[in-house]
Amino acid sequence: MVRGMGKRPSARVIAVGGGKGGVGKSIIASNLAIAMAQAGNRVILVDADLGAANLHTLFGVDGPRTSIQTLLEHEVDTLEAATTPTAVRNLRLVAGMGAVPGAANINHAQKQKVLRHIRSLDADVVVVDVGAGVSYNVLDFFDLARLRLVVMTPQLTSVQNAYSFTKAAVLRALRHAASDPGEVSLLEASTSTRETARVEALLAKVRAESPAFATRLEKVLSGFGAQIVGNQVFEAKDAGIFHAISRMMGDFLSIRAPVLGHVRASRRVHDSVTRRRPLLVDDPGDECARAFHRMAEALLLAEVDEPMRPAVAVAGERDGARPDDGQTDEELPAEPGLYMRRHERHPVSWTARLEGPGGGAYVQVREVSLGGAGIEANEPLPVAVGDERTLVFDDLPDRPALPGVVRYVNARHSRVGLEFLCEGELPARIVADARH
Ligand SMILES: Nc1ncnc2c1ncn2[C@@H]1O[C@H](COP(=O)(O)OP(=O)(O)OP(=O)(O)O)[C@@H](O)[C@H]1O
Ligand SMILES: [Mg+2]
The missing domain is CATH 2.40.10.220 (predicted glycosyltransferase like domains)
Known part of the structure; x- marks a missing residue:
């Protein structure tokens, strides 16, 4: 990519989502951010959980003076000015909505503003915790990043949620690739027949009408950049489900979603929340800490070839509304056992x-x-x-x-x-x- 003179390179943006509440998205986002900061990168962690912002609590920051809301209320001009230092060198935090009293929901224009400001943050790495659910707000923060982590536990409900979330995110990313109303309606027509179990079938329909648009959609899929992070794993053998879902996503959603790694269920991680000091601040050097460092290293090395797309406002949609097929209790499209491999x-x-x-x-x-x-x-x-x-x-x-x-x-x-x-x-x- 050719960059203009004096224009700084854009940050590596990593979004952390997963659909289901409580699976550990914030734990994963904060510890990965710390590991990357400890490796010498300037990292900004953004709490984009509009429902229940709590990253500041995990870091033991009481009542942060600035947050996303400070930007929206015009108290500061840039998101950088809304960052709060943390106990970790090189790591700053943008607290979320509600972290300061008087939070309001975010409207479409405000969302676009926050997305724009996150994109232009001056940092080596930006980690965005998008929160739970599959509302358009959540999906649009997830679609901001070229590296997207899908967090899940080995429990079937969490796996189902994570799959539905990823599917909704894929459909949202495809929708953002439509450049005119004709393409939007072509995509809608190809999606509305409920034949969306396989994205490949959807693509085939689009291709029949517009090969050029289908080629662009294929590019979105190949550059989707999803990776699975397993959390709260009790036994190593339970991690097989993550690989099974990864293969299922390849088959049904036409994306590569390799397993980045997994984190064990650990008393230390649990206690870190109560102590309000993230695990890696004290870095016990245990198995969980090593898992975070390994994943952080892989993320720093991951190739991100596509420049970030400008945000595309999707016309005629109510903001924050749930996409039709975004129900998080949707069943998996196939029996996970079929995707399990023993060897x-x-x-x-x-x-x-x-x-x-x-x-x-x-x-x-x-x-x-x-x-x-x-x-x-x-x-x-x-x-x-x-x-x-x-x-x-x-x-x-x-x-x-x-x-x-x-x-x-x-x-x-x-x-x-x-x-x-x-x-x-x-x-x-x-x-x-x-x-x-
Ligand atoms: N690896 C782990 N070992 C032990 N406990 C964990 C682990 N990961 C998460 N937890 C527990 O799960 C709780 C929820 O984690 P976290 O807040 O990161 O979830 P979340 O997905 O961000 O939830 P929400 O959707 O509500 O934001 C933590 O407070 C912690 O007690
Ligand atoms: Mg959270």
């Missing part, structure tokens, strides 16, 4: 043949594990879930052939997950080849 997966790029009763097709093997393989084809594959097929690994010595059963197929039938029907030497040999 470590290894990325590969092999050519193979998928053989069945109707003949064979050439495919690319993208990943293998002891339990199965993920394959892709340029043409739709004539398979359905439950079909038995044999995968012949043409690229490997002796061309091993493994029988398997189809466990998932994407909407275009171009990506297929195959579970091997045999165990032992053959899958072990294939995994050994993948490791080399």
Whole structure:
């Protein structure tokens, strides 16, 4: 990106959301902000939770003199002037609405103003805690960032909420990409048929009418930048659900949402709230602290290729209203168990043949594990879930052939997950080849 002379580079903006209340969004946002500040970055943590701003409480700041509200009430000209120092060097806090007495709800113009000011904050990193729910306000603060963390616990209700929240955020981001009323109505027409379980199906409809718009939407999806953060994990094996949801988001929402990491349920984290000193202020160096530092490092290294988009006002909508499909108790689009894998997966790029009763097709093997393989084809594959097929690994010595059963197929039938029907030497040999 070419920047104008004298114009400072924009901050790395990281939004933290997740739908459900109480899952730990504020704990995650504050400790990640601290870890990045401790690594020498100038960090500003923004409490954009318009319902229940409480980041200042987590930092032991009583009655902050300035907040988002101070900006809206014209007491200060910039959001920078509304920051409050914290006990952590390099970390400043923008307290939220309600942190000072007399809070009011935020209207459309005020929201645009806050979004604009967050975008122009002078910092290396800006972390935005967007609060709970899926109102347009929450989604628009989430859509501000190119790195978006979806926080969830392993509990099914939290996972469902986080999935619905992410879906609402994806649809909102697509909506923001519409540049004229024609595109808005095309998107609405493609969404309103309730066939939104798979974003790919929605895209196909848009593509049929406007290939150029569909290409832009694909770009929004590929640059969506979501990452999953698991919280309140009691046992390591419970973290499998985060990977399952990540794969499900890939399949149904057409976004990459890798698992950034997870934080254990910990007495120390719990007590840090009561003591009003975030865990990393005292940095116990325990497993949770290490998890925060690891995630912070990954976030600082994450590539963010797309410049931030200007805010787009969506015409004709009531502010703060819930999107129709934003109900947070929506069921998951598939059984998470199907997306669970017992074995470590290894990325590969092999050519193979998928053989069945109707003949064979050439495919690319993208990943293998002891339990199965993920394959892709340029043409739709004539398979359905439950079909038995044999995968012949043409690229490997002796061309091993493994029988398997189809466990998932994407909407275009171009990506297929195959579970091997045999165990032992053959899958072990294939995994050994993948490791080399
Ligand atoms: N890893 C953890 N271990 C133990 N307790 C935790 C952990 N994470 C969060 N908690 C507990 O959960 C409570 C809620 O966390 P937090 O305030 O961060 O949630 P939230 O998602 O921001 O909620 P809200 O939507 O209401 O803003 C904390 O006060 C703390 O007691
Ligand atoms: Mg919170």
